[in-house]
Amino acid sequence: MKPYEPHVIEEKWQTVWERNKTFKVDEAGAKKKYYLLEMFPYPSGKIHMGHVRNYSIGDVIARYKRMRGYNVLHPMGWDAFGMPAENAAIERNVHPATWTYENIAYMRTQLKRLGFSYDWDREIATCDVDYYRWEQWMFLKMFERGLVYRKNSPVNYCTKCRTVLANEQVEGGACWRCGEEVVQKELTQWFFAITKYADELYEYCDKLPGWPEKVLHMQKNWIGKSHGVEVDFRLEDGTDMTIFTTRPDTLYGVTFMVLAPEHPLSFKLAQGTSQEKEVSSFIEKVKAQDRSFRGEISTEKEGVFTGRYAVNPLNGAKIPVYIGNFVLMEYGTGAIMAVPAHDQRDFEFAKEYDLPVIVTISPEGRTLDPREMTEAYVDDGVMVNSEHFNGRNNREAIPVIIDYLEEKGFGRRMVNYRLKDWGISRQRYWGAPIPVVYCDRCGVVPVPYEDLPVRLPLDLGVTVIGRSPLAEYPEFYRTTCPSCKGDARRETDTMDTFVESSWYFLKYACADYKEGPLDRQRVDYWMPVDQYIGGVEHAVLHLLYSRFFNRVLNGLGLVEVKEPFENLLTQGMVIKDGAKMSKSKGNVVDPDYLIEKYGADTARLFCLFASPPEKDLDWSDQGVEGSARFLQRVWRLVAEHVEKLSNVEPVYEPQGNDGDLRELTHRIHKTIKKVTDDVERFHLNTAIASIMELVNAIYRYIEKERQDREARELLRGAIETALVLLFPFVPHISSELQEMIGSGSDAVSNWPVYNELYVQEDRVTIAVQINGKLRDTCSVERDLEEASLKETVFSLEKVKKHIEGREIRKTIVVPNKLVNIVCS
RNA sequence: GCCGGAGUGGUGGAACUGGCAGACGCGCCGGACUCAAAAUCCGGUGGUGCUUGGCACUGUGCGGGUUCAAGCCCCGCCUCCGGCACCA
Structure with missing residues (x-):
């Protein structure tokens, strides 16, 4: 028997696919398109098991869809800008570009060794100037439309990475990349106006049935849409103090107002009153506090009276105005009405400063006594102390009250979002330069389109820590103003690398296009991505940014679809010894070692079989052995019986009533159906399990030692079925064994069909x-x-x-x- | 605190719409082959009890309920994981 030598056959078939350009696609032909995309990797040096898993899942789907007759786009590329390249440069004195391209070269060979069916002709690296030049073009278009702007504001800053982070990139007060605590810093930064799309992004969550609920929830949660009303409270001097509330049903229970310390009225109000000094020292004190400390829910509520009063527009009540540390300037209007009876925060503040409590919502069956309350009553009930609204259910009253406010001109319906604009400036070198020039006379001047690209200079040594190396490199920043031709200075910050990953899926559709940002025709042929696969960690990062960016590009007429990803699969992490694989935990399994020892097919099979894609995968060395054993078993099944199989044609639907034959026939058809259904719904582990059952059944059949022609024909049919079904999972061994018994494998359009007649048992x-x-x-x-x-x-x-x-x-x-x- | 998701043998995990719980794999036990071992092949394997080639009871986090029938549906909890969190 010919032995199973994974490395020999894997190299052989990889060469065949490469030489024949088996997986190259174009936009011609009548086949239905299918765009399968996996999140592209950062070229960190080597691929890890998470990549192997992600790309193995994707490859099964890509190969399966091809076999089902689709024109499948399955591309791969590199998210190539980013900080590790700079760190490597500083630590090892290699240029970020050198480091990055060397990593790409190595990782490409790793992916090829795993036999993934990519169209390598469409490979892109986002650090190529031919990629980021169009990103700069898009930036300029966004600038023209007011979708990108500059402002001075407190921003998240990671002292370890020495750069700014967007809100989405801060996890529990720590940097998403390095885990260092994030501090607040006042800086002038560029922002993308993602909040202009907040409502669309929120509402379209309900139009993405192909996404996991979990991710949609996270996005909705992050955008944080809340319906309410803005109400104008008038101050004694006649100026309006506008607040936002979602609870207009508690308006009659307002006993004080609170301004954020940063509110423009805060200091102004106290000016000239006896409270002036106290107010200014309070504001100074709060401003000096760390923002994350202020955001702690446990931080005690503190405030100070401004000495001024406002008037409740509904009942004319005179209400004291306070400044409080728990009110956020960034949300709503930076001012609130306080209803201590029905809001826990207001309640705590009222107790601290001995402010009155007025109950306006009464629970069913009991009466609230403000003097005896120990916490706010936040549930629903019947309205009391609310003039002509008394007796109504508070929930039902909300729209009625809002109508009333609007009618009287006291306020207006308003929707508020938690989402903030996306800060994209990074004080780093290895990124796409922001195409802007600062001129003393003309101010902020965008680089003219004809001057693009603004090339990232590659001839400087990256050794500087703490500032962008570009800011230390006059050859880059010294320039002339495009407008007045006088001396000017370039922007030295680069763009957040999440900008590159926000449109790479469009570039794949027309990777070789040079005349403009995107070839609309080809983009519209392929988009949307039919199936996107990646880790859930990007639920509110990459996946939200990409939805936003795609919408912007839709607005610019570059792409027809509004939503880029039709279906999303978020695969689980690879776990070993109860923890995510990481260098610091020392529980990493190196894919190179795995391929070396067992071959690519075993590595793929284990990743696919050990657990369903969405779940975390528990690493098990014994499980890997099991997968290798199964492939050996498949190999022997064919290699030991080659002579018996080579001189018969495969039969799938034998005539006659022979029990053995009928049983195996049933098994064949049942397996085809099961594997087809399972792959369609991504139950890849059970699909493999049922192929294993088929293989076991074939072994049992062989044991019967039937020598007649009919029995051999069916045996061949059964074996061919098993091999073809295995192809998307373990393509090398499948191809080799198919060739061994002389059945052609073209990797396209040959998914088996089952006959319902044989699926049922007699x-x-x-x-x-x-x-x-x-x-x-x-x-x-x-x-x-x-x-x-x-x-x-x-x-x-x-x-x-x-x-x-x-x-x-x-x-x-x-x-x-x-x-x-x-x-x- | 709010919003999601998940709890099934020794173990990873099956069970599509309420219809034989534990497919498939790992591990373990027994057997075959072998001088022996490895590899391979065959058989067994949720728990408890018994009059032990069989039979009974019990069993999907806990407590109730609906149903002829519940891992799956409903109500009330517990635990773990994830997201948001002074968002008005």
């Missing part, structure tokens, strides 16, 4: 229950009519024994499945 096993308890089973012919079935069941010895002397109340029959006898 005889079925009926579960026999008495009062719901399983007492016996019996085998009957399929679709046996109910009367005969009952007759058979009641004649069973065990049934007779159990029902003896008991009264039969009814008998439930589920055809081909079960009979349940209900008796006393």
